[in-house]
Structures are given as C-alpha cells and as structure tokens.
Amino acid sequence: MxxxxxxPLHKTDFILTSSRDIPFSREKALPPKNYEExxxxxxxxxxxxxxxxxIGTSSKNRLICLLNGGFVDHISLTNYKMSRGLIVKELLKVENIHNGLKALDLKGVEQFTLxxxxxxxxxxxIEFVWDGENKHIKNMELEPQIWSSSTLYDERVKQLRRNWFEQWQQENKINQENILNFHHNAGIGDPTIDVMMDRKVGGTVSITSIYKEKNSLGMVYEDVKTYKKSKLIIQ
Structure with missing residues (x-):
C-alpha cells in the first residue's frame, strides 16, 4: 500500500487521503471506530x-499514515519482528512525535514510510522513512503532496502520478469531495498503475480521507468493493 x-487548508487545517492497495486475499479490515488505549x-x-x-489519529493531535516500502522496492523476508501497523498505533500514543521517532527500535522491522x-x-x-538500516526524517513544506508506495510503483510511475496530481490541482477546487474523486479516477486507463489500482491478485480495497477544519476532525471511509461508506466524527 x-x-x-x-x-493544506490555510495554516492550521488539512485533508489527508489514503488509497489502500493490498492483496485481495488479505483479511478484511474493520471500518473506523473511536478507541481508548x-x-x-x-x-x-x-x-x-x-x-x-x-492510518489513524489520536488525542495527541496527530495523524499517521503508513505506506509499505522505503525509497525503493525491496525483497521481503519471511518473518519480521512486528507489524508495521502496530508501529502506527504506538507512535499515535507518544507525547512528542520527534522524541518518539528517535526512540523507536526498528531492528527486524520491514521497510516502510510514514x-x-x-x-x-x-x-x-513529516515524512519518516525506514529503509531497513537507517531512519530518515524530513520536515515537509505545507503544500500539496503525493506519495506512492515503493513496493508497487517505480520512479517512472511515481512521476506520472505527480503529474496527474499537479494537473488535478490546476483544474479543481481543493476540497474533500474533489480529492476523493482524484483517488477514484486519476490515471490513464491502465488499472495496473492508476490511482484506483487493480492487478487481479491485488489492488485498491478502501479509501480513507481525514479532514481537519477549525475545531472539527473527521474521517470518511469507503470500502470500494462493497461501495459502503461511513463517516466517523472524531471531534
């Protein structure tokens, strides 16, 4: 994925949207809920x-979204120390994200990007990349950004997707409805590389969009196989 x-929306708000691309045989995820842990x-x-x-948010005023892989594709091992999805939850709970990233022990964890x-x-x-040996932390500009997982897309396709995103910005008003349309429709009609991806054995199974606007925080979740949508009010 x-x-x-x-x-970004002004200086304090944003919309972050994630298309989850995984094998279709993987166990089905549960829709978003509020938890206390x-x-x-x-x-x-x-x-x-x-x-x-x-992907998730926490009362620590934080959102974290995971992509499989680091900077380039890699060969997966049979076993790893822990699931990368559990690291997302761990980092959502820390008091200070910068200290949490520095303290994180990733030896034996598969490569990923946060x-x-x-x-x-x-x-x-913040973009955080674990390349299997070293941590890379980058403070990003508060401007429109797109990431594509290195385990699925090479640099040529990543650049294509940057181009689609750039064109979308020129032609559309920035709001949640329009960015969801981008995640559904952007591409060239090739389902192996379009944003709504389908490679027969795997592809896009859900889209999650989180918006923060003033004092409101919410999550829109769509199961693209069943067309079921849900909305979670976080605050």
Missing part, C-alpha cells in the same frame, strides 16, 4: 490480520 495525498483516544480502521492500522501530521504547537508535515 498505498497512494497518499496531503492538501493506554489512556489515549485513537481513531482508526483496524487491519483484519494484525490488529494494527495503516506520513505524519502533527498539530500541537503548529501544523507540521
């Missing part, structure tokens, strides 16, 4: 296999 877009309020769709999540939005003092957008 996945394809992730970030859209270790004294922290969490909101996330729950992975059907390991119980973690690829898109982190933190709004404690000011709105921050």
């Amino acid at each position: 996945c394809t992730v877009t970030f859209l 270790d004294g922290v309020k969490l909101s996330y769709p729950k992975d059907g296999k390991a119980g973690g999540s690829w 898109v982190i939005v933190d709004w404690n003092k000011t709105l921050e957008l």
